[in-house]
Amino acid sequence: MPPxxxxxxxxxxxxxxxxxAAVGGFVxxxxxxxxxxxxxxxxxxxxxxxxxxxxxxxxxxxxRPGAALRHATDEFDVEIAIDEHGFRRQTSLPxxxxxVLVFGDSFAFGWGVEASETWATRxxxxxxxxxxNLAVSxxxxxxxxxxxxxxxxxxxxxxxxxxxxxxxxxxxxxLPEAIGDRSYGKAKPRFVLAGDELVLTNVPVPEPWLExxxxxxxxxxxxxxxREEIEPTHAIVENGRDLVATILAxxxxxxxxxxxxLVVITxxxxxxxxxxxxxxxxxxxxxxxxxxxxxxxxxVAFPKDGHWTPRGHAIVAExxxxxxxxxxxxxx
Numbered sequence: 001m002p003p004x005x006x007x008x009x010x011x012x013x014x015x016x017x018x019x020x021a022a023v024g025g026f027v028x029x030x031x032x033x034x035x036x037x038x039x040x041x042x043x044x045x046x047x048x049x050x051x052x053x054x055x056x057x058x059x060x061x062x063x064r065p066g067a068a069l070r071h072a073t074d075e076f077d078v079e080i081a082i083d084e085h086g087f088r089r090q091t092s093l094p095x096x097x098x099x100v101l102v103f104g105d106s107f108a109f110g111w112g113v114e115a116s117e118t119w120a121t122r123x124x125x126x127x128x129x130x131x132x133n134l135a136v137s138x139x140x141x142x143x144x145x146x147x148x149x150x151x152x153x154x155x156x157x158x159x160x161x162x163x164x165x166x167x168x169x170x171x172x173x174x175l176p177e178a179i180g181d182r183s184y185g186k187a188k189p190r191f192v193l194a195g196d197e198l199v200l201t202n203v204p205v206p207e208p209w210l211e212x213x214x215x216x217x218x219x220x221x222x223x224x225x226x227r228e229e230i231e232p233t234h235a236i237v238e239n240g241r242d243l244v245a246t247i248l249a250x251x252x253x254x255x256x257x258x259x260x261x262l263v264v265i266t267x268x269x270x271x272x273x274x275x276x277x278x279x280x281x282x283x284x285x286x287x288x289x290x291x292x293x294x295x296x297x298x299x300v301a302f303p304k305d306g307h308w309t310p311r312g313h314a315i316v317a318e319x320x321x322x323x324x325x326x327x328x329x330x331x332x
Contacts, residue, residue, distance in 0.1 A: 046071075046111050047138025047184045052082050057204035058150055059143050060188035062086050063136065075302045076112045085154050087134055088115050091124075097160045099129035101260075103144040104169030107267070108135030110313065112302055117310040122317035127330055135169070138184050140177035141247045142191050144168060146200075148251060165263060165329055166255045167320070168248065172268040178247065179232065179240040193243055198250055245275035252281045261329060265320060284323045286316060 047053065052067035068081040081089040088109055102108055102120040110118030110133075120133035132155075134147060147154075148166070155161050177183045181190040181202040189205055191198045232240070248264055255262040264283035266272050267290065276283045293315050294300045300312040308316065324330050 045137070045184075046080070046106050046109060048186065049080075052080060055205070055207045057207075058189065059136075059139075059146055060183070060205050061136075061138070061186055062154075063088075073305065075305055078112065078114050081115065085156065087132075087136075087154070088118075090115055090121055090133055096130050098132040098163045099165065100127070100131040101148075101161075101163045101166045102131060102133045102135055102169070103139075103147065103167065104135040105139050105171055105173070106135075106137035106307060107171055108133065108169045109137045110135075111137055112305055112307040113310050113313055117313055119308075119313040119316040119320065122314060123320055126317050126321035127324070129330070132163075138177075138186075140174045140183065140188075141168065141170060141244055141251070142178050142189060145191075145247055145251050145254075146189060148254065162258060163260050165261050165324065166251075167263050167265060168251065169265045170244075170248075170267070170269055170272065175237070175240050175244055175269070176232070178244050179236065191243060191247060193239070193246060196246065198246060241271055241275060245272065245279060245281075248276060249279040249281055252279070263324065263327070263329075282327065286319050289319050290315065 047061070049069075049071075051069050052064050053061050054064045056062040063082045063086045065082060065084045065086045068079070070077065070079050072078075083089040100123065102123075108118070108120060110120070115121060118133065120131050120135070123129075124131045134151070134154075136143070136147065139147070151161060177188075178191070181188055187202065187205050187207065189203045190201050192201055193199075248262075252262040262281065264272075264276060264281055266283060266285045267287055270285075270287075273283060273285065290300055290312070293312075298311055298315070299309050300315065301308050321330075
């Protein structure tokens with residue numbers, strides 16, 4: 001309130017200025033929000049883009065069914081189209097029951113390439129089987145296990161989902177994402193270890209009002225989260241490694257319970273193999289072959305973005321098909 005000893009006319013001028021400043025502030029915030037929404041629809045990554053990413057109380061986020069846009073950078077220009085079930089549009093879903101289910105993050109989703117160029121789509125041709133790609137960018141192994149459990153909520157009810165093989169592609173960021181309850185500035189579910197048991201926490205996944213309604217706030221939260229990340233201690237890393245391996249071993253048991261075979265594909269986590277071996281989980285690594293292809297001059301990944309190029313996806317599809325046949329899971 002203005003001081004009572006201010007004369008009436010100056011007091012009215014002060015109030016008018018305060019009102020004008022308030023209106024200006026609201027207009028500025030509105031323009032900031034509009035700019036954030038316009039720019040984010042063109043530049044946001046596949047874990048946070050408001051055009052096709054929405055909140056999910058169990059998984060943290062999911063894709064909005066029917067959403068579509070093009071995403072262009074100086075390295076690629078691709079279409080992102082989400083089907084009616086909430087996954088990247090592909091030809092075999094839901095045309096026939098899957099032989100193979102694929103779980104993973106943006107490297108399985110195919111960030112930077114067309115849907116027809118992803119290694120999961122190419123795997124269909126390599127194996128002559130139906131492959132359903134259920135990858136969601138930004139997911140860690142905890143969210144992938146939860147999506148496996150929740151698949152009936154997303155997949156068509158009139159097509160039986162009893163795959164022969166379930167593939168989980170892991171990446172180096174699975175560990176830091178699994179040990180926290182936020183990724184990319186967004187809240188997510190989190191498992192903690194109680195002995196050898198998994199205990200699910202942070203579910204229902206919260207979505208504060210500002211995060212739900214303001215893209216400007218979401219953008220700031222993502223940047224703040226990235227800036228405030230703290231280097232974990234050795235003890236936290238070791239506990240996180242046990243957590244990731246336990247999640248994948250649980251995934252393995254749940255697949256086996258319906259007659260499916262889980263195969264974990266690793267690309268850069270050399271520590272994971274020994275822990276999976278100790279738990280009897282089938283796995284293979286692609287790092288050496290991908291590095292060899294890059295050393296031959298093949299453009300396996302985008303230099304700036306880091307995700308696999310169409311050629312990288314083609315190499316991965318060939319390697320995965322060969323390894324699956326080598327395991328005796330599919331005929332040659």
